[in-house]
Amino acid sequence: MSFTQEIQKRRTFAIIAHPDAGKTTLTEKLLLFGGAIQTAGAVKSNKIDVATKSDWMEIEKQRGISVATSVMGFEYKDIKINLLDTPGHQDFAEDTYRTLTAVDSVIMVIDCVKGVEIQTEKLMEVCRMRNTPVICFINKLDREGRDPYDLLDEVEEKLNIQVRPLSWPIGMGKSFKGVYNLYEKKLNLFTPSQRKLSDEREEFEDLTDERLDSILGNSYADQLREDVELIEGVYPDFDTKDYLEGKVAPVFFGSAVNNFGVNEMLDTFIRIAPAPKSRLTESREVTPEEKNFSGFIFKIHANMDPNHRNRIAFLRICSGRFERNKPYNHVRGPKPLRFSNVTSFMAQDKEIIDEAFPGDIVGLYDTGNLKIGDTITDGEEMTFKGIPSFSPEIFREVINKDAMKTKQMEKGLKQLMEEGVAQLFTFDMGSRRVVGTVGQLQFEVIQFRLKNEYNATVEFAPMNLYKACWIQSKDKKQLDEFVRSKNRHIARDKDGKLVFMAETKSWLQMVQDNYPEIEFHFTSEF
Missing domain, CATH: 3.40.50.300 (P-loop containing nucleotide triphosphate hydrolases)
Incomplete structure (x- = not known):
């Protein structure tokens, strides 16, 4: 074919x-x-x-x-269906x-x-x-x-x-x-x-x-x-x-x-229904028929198999033919990546495949190199546009209930946040960890998975926070001064970006008025 x-x-x-x-x-x-x-x-x-x-x-x-x-793939009347x-x-x-x-x-x-x-x-x-x-x-x-x-x-x-x-x-x-x-x-x-x-x-x-x-x-x-x-x-x-x-x-x-x-x-x-469509990058439009391979990571899941502590990144193929064991350019990363275990999915069941085509969703076994939004190509330096993280609506401080399991807790939090289950903010002062979500149920999921997958026990303490605002400024001196003066309210997200943790809507408005040279963003991409 x-x-x-x-x-x-x-x-x-x-x-x-x-x-x-x-x-x-x-x-x-x-x-x-x-x-x-x-x-x-x-x-x-x-x-x-x-x-x-x-x-x-x-x-x-x-x-x-x-x-x-x-993610599930199957064939029906000679059509390859990828269902999410x-x-x-x-x-x-x-x-x-x-x-x-x-x-x-x-x-x-x-x-x-x-x-x-x-x-x-x-x-x-x-x-x-x-x-x-x-x-x-x-x-x-x-x-x-x-x-x-x-x-x-x-x-x-x-x-x-x-x-x-x-x-x-x-x-x-x-x-x-x-x-x-x-x-x-x-x-x-x-x-x-x-x-x-x-x-x-x-x-x-x-x-x-x-x-x-x-x-x-x-x-x-x-x-x-x-x-x-x-x-x-x-x-x-x-x-x-x-x-x-x-x-x-x-x-x-x-x-x-x-x-x-x-x-x-x-x-x-x-x-x-449409066959695979073109995708926009920050520099150009990519069509499926292009010879050179490109794709992006839209989901990461750890521990799909409880017996093997693995981490799988879900890759949407946008153009070209994806081949197992071939080195590919990891646009954000320092070196090319080679994937020997490339899987197609039937929910939890997986099978190794040698090649895949535009429209396919494949799983890449990953040791921590990949994150959501990453672009992988045959060599071209480009980044696919995606939906950014939004400011959470509920904030809770992470309380570690077993100091002997601190490493397990940190590893579990890191992997769950990379999956996109929730967002993690670490305060500059005191290194307090705060998890932000859009709903209460996510805390139950995090608590459950930390216990069952990482053997770590945590509780979540309520925090009086209104918004997480990603901040930047064209004037580095002004930004440094703002971070110094508001140190108690400054945190960093999982990627190290500066975040201002506002306690109330009115206080946020006052801070914005007092610091017009600082840009406040409610999404992580700006």
Whole structure:
């Protein structure tokens, strides 16, 4: 297969959603249809003893939520699919934001009972920053939910994007019969099954066909005819170009847990979703077809295998062919790097590969050389643009409860911060360590992982802080004077950048007014 064909057969996307919308369950069913797994588990069902494939961390199994992005690759109808399942919980939003830099499109899951929720709106804003194409999957049609037309209106209003239904539900809740594929004009009937696929399809070129009445019954058949006529009259024809430009979102209905409507979406997705797209660096645009290799690190995870204390960096390939054992330029680093263990992923499971192509996500075993945002190339000095760290919302001081385990604690904190779990600030005065997060739950995760992965015990003491502000000045003398005068409030982030830790909003404003020559930034990239 030619290099260009390898690129065109790839689809790299993320699944995003509000917590409990059914995102991880949908991931399972996509893997099931792709033949990557034979049996799917349900995230919170006690009746099923198989844990979901993408939630593999111990704390995820206990809490029933995703706290880290999982990467899964599989083939479906000769298309190589790279799927990233992201955390839905808002406390882990930064991991999701970073993941969205590494994908070419997105599937957004919406609960038909709850509709569009706050976190979904925030995620859509991040997608809009990059004009990322979005497909909506309205889930849980096996429950009594809201009217499909009302849901479509809400998606348009709250997410500020035009929609075009490409499948339509027949009934809802207990009377849910299946879905009609508007894109392929096929009626799909399913037997509810959480673990196995059961798939019957009937093709209808014309919905006046009497077979429809015999299959669905007169009332459901008539309702479907009315709905389809209304949809085709109200919504313009689906335009793939508008979808690829992020202007219109195709909508599919279904029930992920019962395998309703998932296949329709997957079949359409591989036909319309974009192949790997160009990426911007600080100096130029990089196209996938370029001969020279380039890629960037968007995620780092330590201890994926509890039996082997390893650290894996997730690399998105942007151009060229990536080859195992070949030396590559680490743009930020002092020397070239060679990767002998290059892996593709099925969540926790990994396999060694010799080569990979644009769009692929590969894992690089790392001893601490790499960090999030790093660019790796064949030789060119360039840096891919990414989403920076934002100022945290909650701050806690790290209290070490076992002085004999100080080294383990320091190593654990360093690695977890490099993963992007949270942000670490070390005060110049007293060397106090402060962890900043966007949500309370992250502290529980850090505490849990330090104990279970590094055998270090910590507590977190509340701190009265409002904002972490990265500071700089064109006048070095003025900056030095500011740091000296505010020494008690000066810290450094994990990269050694100067940070002013403001206690209140009003005090920050006063300091900004008093020191006009100092620039205060609320993100780490400026």
